[in-house]
Amino acid sequence: MRKLYIGNKNYSSWSMRPWVLMKQAGIDFEEVMVRFDEFTEGSTFKNTMGAVSPTALVPLLVDGDIKVWDTLSIVEYLAERLPEKKLWPEDVKQRAHARSICAEMHGGFRALRGACAMNVEADLAVQGAIIWRDNAGVRADVERIVAMWSELLAANAGSHPDGMLFGRFTAADAYYAPVVMRFAGYALPVPEPISAYMQRVQALPGVKAWIDAALLEHDFVVMDEPYRVAR
Ligand SMILES: N[C@@H](CCC(=O)N[C@@H](CS)C(=O)NCC(=O)O)C(=O)O
Numbered sequence: 001m002r003k004l005y006i007g008n009k010n011y012s013s014w015s016m017r018p019w020v021l022m023k024q025a026g027i028d029f030e031e032v033m034v035r036f037d038e039f040t041e042g043s044t045f046k047n048t049m050g051a052v053s054p055t056a057l058v059p060l061l062v063d064g065d066i067k068v069w070d071t072l073s074i075v076e077y078l079a080e081r082l083p084e085k086k087l088w089p090e091d092v093k094q095r096a097h098a099r100s101i102c103a104e105m106h107g108g109f110r111a112l113r114g115a116c117a118m119n120v121e122a123d124l125a126v127q128g129a130i131i132w133r134d135n136a137g138v139r140a141d142v143e144r145i146v147a148m149w150s151e152l153l154a155a156n157a158g159s160h161p162d163g164m165l166f167g168r169f170t171a172a173d174a175y176y177a178p179v180v181m182r183f184a185g186y187a188l189p190v191p192e193p194i195s196a197y198m199q200r201v202q203a204l205p206g207v208k209a210w211i212d213a214a215l216l217e218h219d220f221v222v223m224d225e226p227y228r229v230a231r
Pocket of ligand 1: 014058059070071
């Protein structure tokens with residue numbers, strides 16, 4: 001059985017991507033949750049992940065004697081091993097587009113990622129309003145993501161009842177699911193078709209299962225929540 005090492009569902013945006021992808025695509029796996037801590041040398045998280053992964057980061061996929069670390073590699077590995085799951089769009093042009101926006105997410109949007117850490121449970125609308133007012137980098141990242149999603153949603157509208165970026169659910173939606181959580185949690189201003197897409201993503205069974213489990217967690221990791229003193 002494949003094993004997926006993840007961090008706290010409330011905080012770990014990188015873990016959310018392969019977890020949601022596998023759940024939503026019906027790929028069986030065993031989850032190993034390694035709770036976040038201060039990530040200092042010798043911390044429980046670092047010792048646990050350091051024993052199984054060369055980077056000591058989550059997510060990590062273990063499939064027999066094969067280890068795959070780094071989110072994009074996990075997605076590509078699963079797509080290669082399980083072609084019947086059609087994790088990428090079938091059309092070559094759309095597939096190239098989907099890969100490009102996932103890579104864009106993987107290496108970019110640093111202002112958004114830095115200022116708006118994922119926190120599934122918290123209502124961060126006040127913090128979001130301040131960030132929106134003061135952080136031009138966040139506004140630029142959101143503008144680019146809104147343009148990206150708007151173009152795809154308009155081009156693929158009506159092609160599949162899922163109403164996802166490429167019509168049916170693909171790895172691209174899993175890749176942007178943590179962005180949906182950030183836009184929602186920080187109440188960042190987005191046009192109506194984008195909030196409708198965000199609702200659809202949050203209603204996907206794989207995403208809903210992640211959110212429900214995140215809400216049941218009780219950890220409060222200070223480093224991840226510099227804006228409040230308790231959960
Ligand atoms: N590029 C990596 C990033 C993974 C990553 O940064 N994971 C975070 C959790 S969301 C982590 O493990 N942090 C622990 C640390 O910084 O020591 C990937 O895509 O998997």
